[in-house]
Amino acid sequence: MAFRNQAVKPYQSNHKFVTASVHHLNVIGCFFLVIFSLNYSASAIAQHEEELEEIVVTSTRTRRSFENQPTRVEVLGGEEINEKANMKPGDIRMLLNESTGIYVQQTSATSFNSSIRIQGLDGKYTQILRDSMPLYGGYSGGLSLLQIAPLDLQQVEVIKGSNSTLFGGGAIAGLVNLVTRGPGAEPENSFLLNATSADGIDASGFFSRQNDNVGATLFTSYNASDAYDPADNGFSAIPEFERWTIKPRLFLEGENSETTMAISLVTEDRLGGDMNYIDGRRSNPAYFEDSDTSRISTQFERIQYSDSGNELVLRNSVSRFDRELTIPGFEFGGTQLSSFSEVHILGANENLDWVLGINLWTEDFEQDNPLPGFSQDFSSHTIGAFAQATLPLSNRWMLESGIRFDHNSEYGSFILPRVSLLYNLSDDTTLRIGGGLGYKEPTLFTEESEALQFLNVLPLNEDQLDAEQSAGLNIDINRSFEFDNGISLNLNALVFYTRVDDPLQLELVAPNQYAFSQPQDYLDSKGTEINAAWFWNDFKLFLGYTHTDVEEHGPAGVSESTLIPEDRVNTVFVYEREDDFRIGLEAYYFGQQALTDGSRGRDYWIFGLMMEKVFTDQYSLFLNFENFTDTRQTRYEQIYSGTLTDPMFNDIFAPLDGFVINGGIKLRL
DSSP states (O other): OOOEEETTSSOOTTOOOOOOOGGGHHHHHHHHHHHHHHOOOBOOGGGOGGGOOOOOOOTTOOOSOGGGOSSOOEEEOHHHHHHHHHHOTTOSHHHHHTSTTEEEEEOOTTTOOEEEEETTBOGGGEEEEETTEEOSOGGGHHHHGGGOOSTTEEEEEEEESOOHHHHOTTOSSEEEEEEEOOOOSSOEEEEEEEEETTSEEEEEEEEEEEETTEEEEEEEEEEEEOOBOTTOSSBOSBOEEEEEEEEEEEEEEOSSEEEEEEEEEEEEEEEEEBHHHHTTSOOSSOOEEEEEEEEEEEEEEEEEEOTTSOEEEEEEEEEEEEEEEEETTEEEEEEEEEEEEEEEEEEEOSSOEEEEEEEEEEEEEEESSOOTTOOOOEEEEEEEEEEEEEEESSSSEEEEEEEEEEEETTTEEEEEEEEEEEEEEETTEEEEEEEEEEEEOOOSOSHHHHHTTTTTBOOOOGGGOOOEEEEEEEEEEEEEEEOTTSOEEEEEEEEEEEEEESOOEEEEEETTEEEEEOOSSEEEEEEEEEEEEEEETTEEEEEEEEEEEEEEEETTEEEEOSSOOSEEEEEEEEEEETTTEEEEEEEEEEOOEEOTTSOEEOOEEEEEEEEEEEOSSSEEEEEEEETTTOOOGGGTSOSEEEOSSSEEEOOOOSOSSOOEEEEEEEEEO
16 A cells, blocks of 8 residues: 655645556546545545645755646655555565556566566666665666665655656666655664564664764664465475665765765575475475675765855765576676766756756676676766756746756767646646656666576677667646545546667577567557545545556567556555554456467456554554465466476466465564
8 A cells, every 4th residue: 555646736645646547438437436436535635734744856856846846756755655664574566566557577486586667668667766876776676676675765756757867878667766764853763573474574673863963874674584385386486585784874964065975785695496495305406596695885975055055966876786696507696886976056046946967877797607608797887967947937837858968888879858847727737748768778687687597698799789769758637626525536647658669678599598689669658547546534545547558569560568467456445543543455456468478367356454553652563464365376377387397487477475464563762
């Protein structure tokens, strides 16, 4: 139950928009008929001044108020993150997967690797940032969502559609910016302890102090699980893993400046595959996936305020990611060293917000002990300059326009314009139109190569490949209703289209050899999201529907992209007494998906029940029944063919872990 806000109203701490498709008007009509018949709603929090919170959206880099942002932004606030920390304390997969238009695709049947898809596009087209700096991606992309615990997050900002003007190549589908918590006025010592019926445990702590002009936070987390096989088919649906995380941050305030420094350390051992092998009851030959990773990253930000009110912002992040991946008869390992440096100036006056900046991206990968002909070492550097301005055109129209120039060491130069328009039809109705260009340089690290554990994948032939280039358009309208009986309703409809030219694909070119090529002319993703939120006193009802259609266009004609549910339904009903008790029932529908063998996976529903009891300001207990109808792909079909020692895994289109109960305690001392 991820309650979401969009850049159409002041921030509302308990607000979720759910989606529907104008392509299926009959379904939408049924939704709203249900909404009106239930008579469950609450005063929209945006309409009540006493419940308004100040929110700062860092992804847009403007000083405009939240409701006056021409760019459509969705924000998951502290309460939403708190709920997801109850349900999945070890990672952010659930936090994102239950958001409209976002789908988390599992890429490994035994080790749980996952990738995020926004508006139906592969995970490589989405940038994941921490405090507006890139730390996740490349070699670490398949594990990033699994290695980010949510307890130290203040909010999550999602911008869908092309955002390459500000954030460079790779933000074709959109971006997810994870904003971490800083120290508050009072010291904080927060703990979360959780256990699951799938033999998992989570222990997290967040500590903060502020003393005059110096502040500090410390986040620590331990997450572990035994291997879990609910289908009793001999393979782990949840792997055995153990992960440690520690993230200290230091905050310094000067007379006209703010400085933040952080370091993050993450280590994890993950073993999936044959249950007997994992338990030590069987030696080779056996199938397994053994992944040992370590990540050390640093972040630095300094903001200097001038007398004129302008801001000079310096940012730098450096990340070293080591991973050793072992499967029977093959090892793939290496070190990815990446860095990001940026300087930009922010300025504003009564009628204009502007930003000018330059940044430098570097990524270097060195493979350990490559086989002859399969060396994957590479080095890529990109320097970019960008400018963006936001200004009112009239009392009702607001324009945001920007342009970026990038030069990549391997694929040349790119010019990336972007424009967004906000039109206030009335006090309760707003319209947004936005679009822009983007690009993505070819990379070894995709969902396809990760699914093969990089076995028999030939190195990129840069002389025969071009950068993928894109054009995208989003149009959305938001309408709020306030009724005399205290009922409030907020509706939001979004239509999107993205075209990617020369999409990179991994193809079988010889027996046991795969190579990246660009056989298709282009792929396009189009669809609709419509969000509805209904409130009444302590009750909240959220309904929605998402429609996504992704097609590949090439010499052989048009084909449907695989492993993307065309239709999704979200339904959440919540009863909550603030600072006392919360219970929520959720239902999620996933439509059929095209599979790589030409067939279609069946559609399915997932149901969940969550509850939390707050006893005092210092502690609360929570209990969650996730997927209590035990929806599993292994209930419909075998997940693999072949033998336990030489399996061939099927496409993953439904959950494999099934019904899982988790519960625990949160302490604040």
